[in-house]
Amino acid sequence: MSPDKITIHDIARILNVDSSTVSRALNDSPRVTEKTKNRIIAKAHELGYQRNDLASNLRKNKTNTLGVIVPRISRHFFSSAIAGIEETSYNLGYNVIICQSLEQLEREHNNINTLVANRVDGVLVSISMETKNYEHFEGLRKRKIPFVFFDRHLDIPDTSSVLIDDFQAGFDATEHLIIKGCEKIAHFSGPMHLEIYKNRCEGYKAALLKHDMEFSEELIFSSRLMEQDGVDNVNKIIELPYKVDGIFSANDVAAISALQQLKRNGYKIPEDIAIVGFSNEGISAVIEPSLTTINQPGFDIGKRAAELLISQITNSNKNFINEKIVIQASLVERDSSQHNMAF
Template sequence: MQTNNVTIHDIAAALKIDSSTVSRALNNSPRVTQKTKQRIWAKAQEMGYQRNVLASNLRKNKTNTIGVIIPRISRFFFSSAIEGIEETAFENGYNVIMCQSLEKLERETNLVQTLVANRVDGIILSISMETLDYEHMELARKNGIPTVFFDRHCDIPGNNNVLLNDYQGSFDATDHLVSQGCRNIAHLAGPRDLKLYQNRFNGYKEALEKNGLPFQPDLVIDSNLMEEDGANAAQKILETLPQVDGIFSANDVAAVGAMQFLKGKNIKIPDEIAIVGFSNGPTSSVIDPALTTVDQSGKKMGRLATELLIKQINAKPIPLAPETIILEPTLIQRDSTQKKPTIHPNT
C-alpha cells in the first residue's frame, strides 16, 4: 500500500479515470455521481491520501490561521487570554500561531513581519512595553491583514481594540484601601509611556483626590513590575517612606514581590501595610495572606478579541468599521486588605 505523498493523479491512475474527476469527487462536487464519489473516496483512503490543505487554502487566498503576539506567555493574564483565543479560533476552524515579544519592540517588529510573510488571515496583538510607535503595523495593513489589539491600548486611527477599564479598576483598588483606613498609599506603577499604565496611575490619583487625600509624587515608584521590582519598591518604602500604610501595585507580580519582602522584614500585612494587586493570577489566592486584586477577565478578553478578528476577516475585502470593546473590572477582596479589628482584653 502506498502511504506517502499520494496525489490525485495516483488515485486516478489506480482507478483508470481522469484526475479532474478525482479532484471534483474529493471536493464533493455535484458534477460527480455519488457512486463514483464513494469509489474514489474508498481508493483515496486505501492509498493513504492526505489533502494538501495549505495549497488549497492558498488558492483561496486564505490560510485559516491567526497570528498572536503577546509580551510573555508566563504571565497568568496572557496565558488565560491565550486559552480564550485558542478555544474560539478552534471553534471557528482557525489554527493559531503563538509568539512572544518578551517586551521588546525589535522582536515584536520581526514577529509581525514573519506572520505577514506566512500569510496569516489576521493578527491579535498585545504590544510590548517598548512599543511607543506603530510603524511596523503598517505592513499588516498594507497586506490587508486585519489586526485586533487587546489589553494594551494603541493610538492608531481606525484600529480594533478589546480593553479593560483600567482606570476604573485602579480607582476601585485605591478607594478600597482608603476604606480600610489607609491614608498614605504608595503606587507601584508600570511604564507610563503605555496608555494602560497611564490609566492605572490616573485611577489611583483620582481615588486619592475623591477621598480628600493629597497626591504625593514620592509615593509613586516606577518600574517594569517584575517580582524583584516589587521587592525593591518595598525596600525603598521601609527605608525612606515610613508613612506608607497601603500599596496599590499595577500588577500582581510586583505586589507579590513586595509582600514577600515585607513578610521577610516581619511587617504585618494588612495591619501595618495593606496591599492590592492587579490581574487576579493564581498566586494571588494562595499566597499568605491572600492578595486583594483586580480581575482582568483574561479568557473573556481573548475570546472577544478572536471573535472581533474573525468578524473582520470574514468582512474582507470591504473592512468593517473599527470597533473597541471595553470590559469592566471586578475587585476581588481578600485578606491582604482586610484589617482585623483590635480586640481588647475583657471585652
C-alpha cells in the same frame, strides 16, 4: 507509496479516471455522480490520502490561520487569553500561531515578520513594554492584514481593541484601600507610555481626589513591574520620612515580591501595610497572606478578540474597522487587605 505522498493523480491513475474528477469528488461537487464520488472517496481513505489544505488555502489567498503575539505566555492572564483565542478560533475553523515578545520591541518586530511570512489572515497582539510607535503595525495595514489589540494597546486611528476598563479598575483598587483605612497609598505603575498603566494610575488619582486625599508624585513608582522591581520599590518606601500604609500595584508580580520583602523587614500584612495587586495570577490565592487583586477575565477577552478579528477577516469590503470592546474587571478581596484599619 507513503500515504503523505499520495496525490489525486495517483488516485485517478488507479481508478482510471481524470484527476479533475477526483478533485471534484473530494470537494463534494454535484458534477460527479454519487456512485463515482463514493468510489473515489473510498479509495482515498484506503490509500491514506490527505488533502493539502495549506496549498488549497493559498490558492484562495487565505490560510485560515491567526497570529497571536503576547509579552509572556507564562503569565496567567495571557495564558487564559490564549485559551479563549484558541478555542474560539478552532470552533470557527482557524488555526493559531503563538509568539511571545518577552517585552522586547525588536522581538515584537520579528514576531510580526514571522507571522507575515507564514501568511496569517490576521493578528491579535498585546504590545511589549518597549513599544512606543506603530510603524510595524502600519506594515500589516499596508498588506491589508487586519489586527486587533487586546489588553495592552496603542492609540492608532482605525484599529480595534478588546480591553478592560483600566481606569475603573485602578479606581476600585485604590478606593478599596481607602475604605480599609489607608491614608498614604503608594502606586506601583508600569511604563507610563502604555495606555493601560496610564489609565490605572489615573484611576488611582481619581480615587484619592474623591476621598479628599493628597496626591504625591513621590508615591508613584514606575518600573517594568518585575519581581525585583517590587523589592526595590519597597526599599524606597521604607526610606521615606513618613509611613506608607497601602500599596496598589498595577500587576501581581511586583505586588507579591513587595509583600514578601515587607515581611522580611518585619512588617505585618495588612496590619502595617495593606496591598492590592492586579491580574489575579494563580499564586495570588495561595501565598501568605493571600493577595487582594483585580481579576481580569482573560478567557473572555481572548474569546472576544478572536471573534472581532475573524469578523474583520471575513468582512467582504476589507476595510479596517475601529471598534473598541470594553470588559469590566472585578476586585477579589483576600487577606492582604481585609483587616479594617479604620477606627
